[in-house]
Amino acid sequence: MNIYNICISHKTSPVKVRELLAFTKEEKVNFLKAALEQNGIQECVLITTCNRTEVYIAGEEEAVEQIMVLIASLKNLSYSEILKYFLRYEGEKAVKHLFQVATGLDSMVIGEDEILGQVKADYQLAFDTNTTDYMLNILFRHAITCAKKVKTDTKLSKTSVSIGTLTANEVFHFEGEKDSKKVLIIGLAGKFGTIVMKNLYHNKKIEITGTIRSHNLPEEVRIVCPDVRMVDYKERYKEINEADIIISATSSPHYTITYHELKQALTRQKQRLFIDLAVPMDIDKKVLQLKGHTLIDIDYFKQLAETNNHIKLKEAEAAKLIIEKQIEEFYKEINFRDFLPYMGNIKELVEKQSFEGVLYRIRNIVTNKELEVILNSFKKLL
Amino acid sequence: MNIYNICISHKTSPVKVRELLAFTKEEKVNFLKAALEQNGIQECVLITTCNRTEVYIAGEEEAVEQIMVLIASLKNLSYSEILKYFLRYEGEKAVKHLFQVATGLDSMVIGEDEILGQVKADYQLAFDTNTTDYMLNILFRHAITCAKKVKTDTKLSKTSVSIGTLTANEVFHFEGEKDSKKVLIIGLAGKFGTIVMKNLYHNKKIEITGTIRSHNLPEEVRIVCPDVRMVDYKERYKEINEADIIISATSSPHYTITYHELKQALTRQKQRLFIDLAVPMDIDKKVLQLKGHTLIDIDYFKQLAETNNHIKLKEAEAAKLIIEKQIEEFYKEINFRDFLPYMGNIKELVEKQSFEGVLYRIRNIVTNKELEVILNSFKKLL
Structure with missing residues (x-):
């Protein structure tokens, strides 16, 4: 078998x-x-x-x-x-x-x-x-x-190299005013927008709103997150007013959020995390001048992904060693199990001929390498 | 150590x-x-x-x-x-x-x-x-x-590839009239003459006479066989009359023994073995016409040496395997000896924890390959 x-x-x-x-x-x-x-x-x-x-x-x-x-x-x-x-x-x-x-x-x-x-x-x-x-x-x-x-x-499962996961992690770790967080994704239908949404969607403490430009929502978004709240792109400043975290990931050549418009639109001050995943940048860095705002851009994630990639490769090696060891254990268990039917007879032999006598007989039938393995194993027990 | x-x-x-x-x-x-x-x-x-x-x-x-x-x-x-x-x-x-x-x-x-x-x-x-x-x-x-x-x-020590040894073997195996044999070596001082003499010298049933041409006997002959009987080359026919085995190994371009001269010189008929180690040949093949004579020439030995060389190479391989096995046995004995001081404690362990218990403990400290060696060795005893 x-x-x-x-x-x-x-x-x-x-x-x-x-x-x-x-x-x-x-x-x-x-x-x-x-x-x-x-x-x-x-x-x-x-x-x-x-x-x-x-x-x-x-x-x-x-x-x-x-x-x-x-x-x-x-x-x-x-x-x-x-x-x-x-x-x-x-x-x-x-x-x-x-x-x-x-x-x-x-x-x-x-x-x-x-x-x-x-x-x-x-x-x-x-x-x-x-x-x-x-x-x-x-x-x-x-x-x-x-x-x-x-x-x-190992840190294998905890070390992400995906922008989606890394962004989600930032969202999870952001400490806002309340335990539940409101996230606004500008450019929900884009590649990164969708990925980030998928990573956040199942977290019950996160309430997602996405901006879209048209009603041609990609099928993937519709399938994966059927009940996500969507608003028109034009509503974005109004939404920022309520949001704790604002993720912008459009392919627009212009800023999606400018300092002046934001300043005008905001009616309340709060801790807000801006995450800019776009190249060229979507968010005007001046938004940081508004109190309580922090900003993370894609360069940060790229660098993090690179660092994590190194960690991941190292951890994958560590995982391989763990696998090798466990495979050893598996085969040891199988081999030992296959040996069990013989155990009784060999115990009898050891009782009849004494352990020493049995070892002498083994010496005569094995190679020197095998003998070394056997003797060393017994020695290690002492 | x-x-x-x-x-x-x-x-x-x-x-x-x-x-x-x-x-x-x-x-x-x-x-x-x-x-x-x-x-x-x-x-x-x-x-x-x-x-x-x-x-x-x-x-x-x-x-x-x-x-x-x-x-x-x-x-x-x-x-x-x-x-x-x-x-x-x-x-x-x-x-x-x-x-x-x-x-x-x-x-x-x-x-x-x-x-x-x-x-x-x-x-x-x-x-x-x-x-x-x-x-x-x-x-x-x-x-x-x-x-x-x-x-x-193996046939290693019995398989010779040297002309000296092969010639001596022929001499030993030749069945003459008496148990002791008289050997005449024509050209004692030559390369083959000396080698053959050395191979025969210590056999007590062999009486060697050598012919030489001058008194400049090589030192080697004098040292190795100080008391060998020597006669002048001219006396050779007279000596053949008494000899059982005649070995000729000169570098002469002519026959050392011709049919006619031999026929004239011989006064008694007997079983005689002629061995011709010279190139060109020393002995006229016609001597075989005289009753009781046999002749072996150098081609025979060359062929034998070649055959034996093949055998020897094969036997050397067999010898190497025997050596390998015996080296194994040597190391097994050394390893076992080094183990003896631990034997008492391990016997005690086997008695206390039962053989099965000890084997379980061994399982935990060895690799699978080692475990396989151990289990298979015990299984082989049954």
């Missing part, structure tokens, strides 16, 4: 293909049950996210082919189509792949930790469907432990 | 230098005793043959330098002179070197087994002088065992 993995992900195929291989929960259960009926399959776990579809198998090599045929048939795809996009891993490579997936090292945004929840849920589903046994149970337990270790012992 | 070797041999230096480093038995004992007084030397063995001078040391690295200084001082040589010719080996390389020396793989004539006797005698001398302890005792015991194995399990 060995461990196999087949996977398609953002690395191997376009979203169109990945969409064809999405599974509802019911489909997942059906797939897992059908998988276990194939020859040479002892255990099976299916993992799906919007970026990947993966199957982990404990069984014989022939099983891999059968699983692909099964997927093709369940999804009404041709087998040859599937073959084109699926990567195949075997043994330690399959194990390592799972660990990398679980820790977010294989993700589009390196180190993101949403994937861990998805891996856990999909493993749990397979466990509940009774399609896992000791091999995949041990494997997933170690992979999940490993991902948690990477999360707590 | 480690094992070190310094050596000069036919491979590193001319005979003139090697002669300077010859030791009488008394000098050997003095050297060994003086060696043990140096810092960082626990054990010491000195091996000398006409082709080599070697010192094996168990001790610290600094010892090597001190031994060279000691040799230089004992032999009235400059240290820098000594440095030029001595090779140095350390650890496993030193061990391997001794094994190769003892099995004759480092000898001028690959696989010759005289060296084994010399290694044994010199080791015994060191043992008797009390300059060996467990490390070199175990080392030399394994090296000698190994050499014996190579001698019995």
